[in-house]
Amino acid sequence: MIAPRFRLPIRLIAIGAILAAIDGPVPAGQPGDRAGTPARGAGDPLDAPLVQVAEVEALIHPASAEFITQTLDAAGAARADVVVLVLRTPGGLVDSTRDINTAIIESRVPVVVFVGPSGARAASAGFLITIAADVAAMAPGTHIGAAHPVAGTGQPMDDAASEKAASDVAAYARSLAAQRGRNVELAEEAVVDSRSFTEEEALGAEPPLIDLVVNDLDALIEALDGRAVTRWDGRGEVLRTAGARVERIEMTWRQRLLSTIAHPQIAVLLFSLGSLGLTIELWSPGAILPGVVGGLCLLLAFFAFQILPVNYVGLLLLLFGLVLLILEMVTPTFGALAAGGLVSMVFGAVMLIDSPLPEMQPGWPFVLTVVGALAVLVSLLGRLAVRAQLRPPVTGVGGMLDKRGEVIESIAPGESGRVATHGEIWSATAGEPIPRGARVRVVAIDGMTLTVVPERPAERV
Numbered sequence: 001m002i003a004p005r006f007r008l009p010i011r012l013i014a015i016g017a018i019l020a021a022i023d024g025p026v027p028a029g030q031p032g033d034r035a036g037t038p039a040r041g042a043g044d045p046l047d048a049p050l051v052q053v054a055e056v057e058a059l060i061h062p063a064s065a066e067f068i069t070q071t072l073d074a075a076g077a078a079r080a081d082v083v084v085l086v087l088r089t090p091g092g093l094v095d096s097t098r099d100i101n102t103a104i105i106e107s108r109v110p111v112v113v114f115v116g117p118s119g120a121r122a123a124s125a126g127f128l129i130t131i132a133a134d135v136a137a138m139a140p141g142t143h144i145g146a147a148h149p150v151a152g153t154g155q156p157m158d159d160a161a162s163e164k165a166a167s168d169v170a171a172y173a174r175s176l177a178a179q180r181g182r183n184v185e186l187a188e189e190a191v192v193d194s195r196s197f198t199e200e201e202a203l204g205a206e207p208p209l210i211d212l213v214v215n216d217l218d219a220l221i222e223a224l225d226g227r228a229v230t231r232w233d234g235r236g237e238v239l240r241t242a243g244a245r246v247e248r249i250e251m252t253w254r255q256r257l258l259s260t261i262a263h264p265q266i267a268v269l270l271f272s273l274g275s276l277g278l279t280i281e282l283w284s285p286g287a288i289l290p291g292v293v294g295g296l297c298l299l300l301a302f303f304a305f306q307i308l309p310v311n312y313v314g315l316l317l318l319l320f321g322l323v324l325l326i327l328e329m330v331t332p333t334f335g336a337l338a339a340g341g342l343v344s345m346v347f348g349a350v351m352l353i354d355s356p357l358p359e360m361q362p363g364w365p366f367v368l369t370v371v372g373a374l375a376v377l378v379s380l381l382g383r384l385a386v387r388a389q390l391r392p393p394v395t396g397v398g399g400m401l402d403k404r405g406e407v408i409e410s411i412a413p414g415e416s417g418r419v420a421t422h423g424e425i426w427s428a429t430a431g432e433p434i435p436r437g438a439r440v441r442v443v444a445i446d447g448m449t450l451t452v453v454p455e456r457p458a459e460r461v
Contacts, residue, residue: 060092091124317348
């Protein structure tokens with residue numbers, strides 16, 4: 001049998017093992033991953049061109065990079081004619097962007113990046129992915145650019161570090177643009193000067209940053225037919241899309257889950273729920289469900305923190321606030337530790353991600369709402385804990401003290417008599433004679449013998 005104090009760590013270890021198994025690499029093309037298309041042979045009667053379409057509407061992080069990489073691998077295995085990546089993103093991580101661009105460069109199938117529909121954008125990392133594509137297209141009313149790098153911790157960089165990072169990413173953008181025959185100067189300005197471009201500015205430049213402006217996906221597929229493209233290795237290829245079969249590729253449930261939790265607001269919410277769950281479990285050991293749910297939420301939150309550009313000072317403040325909440329439940333201080341913990345969590349959540357992108361910031365209204373709700377719940381739990389400690393005991397020695405009773409056998413000094421109290425009959429002694437039938441009050445207990453005193457009229461309640 002497992003001791004109660006070891007149950008929670010064992011549950012957390014088990015949950016961690018399950019998540020590690022879920023988060024393992026998923027080979028492309030396995031049954032259940034996505035609706036695949038069998039490879040087409042030369043004698044296949046379905047000789048219509050195959051266009052595979054994958055939508056990416058998320059931050060660029062390892063989950064979205066895995067999805068795009070697997071999509072391109074599957075398209076090569078299925079002998080698709082074109083892969084269209086419909087891209088809408090505020091940006092993301094440079095390492096994941098490089099992984100995606102490497103997959104695009106090495107793809108056996110021509111890759112088209114379409115920034116759409118109207119009103120969408122491909123900023124920062126999305127800009128680098130757009131100019132790396134074999135064909136770059138935008139819908140009316142969209143924009144790309146603003147690719148200046150920020151620190152991976154979310155903290156402001158000093159001038160030297162900022163200049164080095166910008167120079168590195170600018171060189172990367174120039175190499176992509178030059179290889180694809182796009183405007184090298186504008187690509188560099190998008191990084192160094194955080195410049196953005198509308199679809200008209202991107203297409204009207206000389207040379208242009210993009211290749212096409214189309215209204216929607218159908219118009220894009222129609223415009224691609226017969227278009228000659230030059231692959232990264234210099235090979236020329238003519239696209240065939242007339243009468244194409246369009247197949248949409250969706251993220252797996254695992255990729256959707258990881259993409260969803262890798263959002264600043266979701267990460268903060270998961271951390272808050274995890275903190276509350278563990279607090280309840282430590283306050284009331286054996287509840288099981290709060291501990292399991294809290295541990296799962298914390299593990300998911302820490303996974304999200306791995307993906308997001310986290311400010312580690314903010315993360316430490318969140319952890320410090322969690323420790324203070326736990327200490328409040330273990331050693332109640334009438335709300336002092338809980339108040340300090342909540343203040344620490346508020347500042348930690350605000351400082352957690354310090355990105356210039358609005359989509360990467362939790363925001364004061366969200367943080368105050370979540371931490372405020374957490375404060376109310378912790379206050380209720382703390383109040384219940386204090387009331388439980390102040391409540392007089394009802395069992396054991398403490399439960400007998402101050403109980404009233406009636407003498408059923410008179411008590412003489414130095415001798416014992418009998419008293420009926422608490423629904424039982426006890427032996428009792430007293431420092432003065434007490435006649436039978438008198439009302440007494442218990443003031444001490446020694447083994448199975450009570451010490452009583454006469455109940456004075458003023459003591460009656």
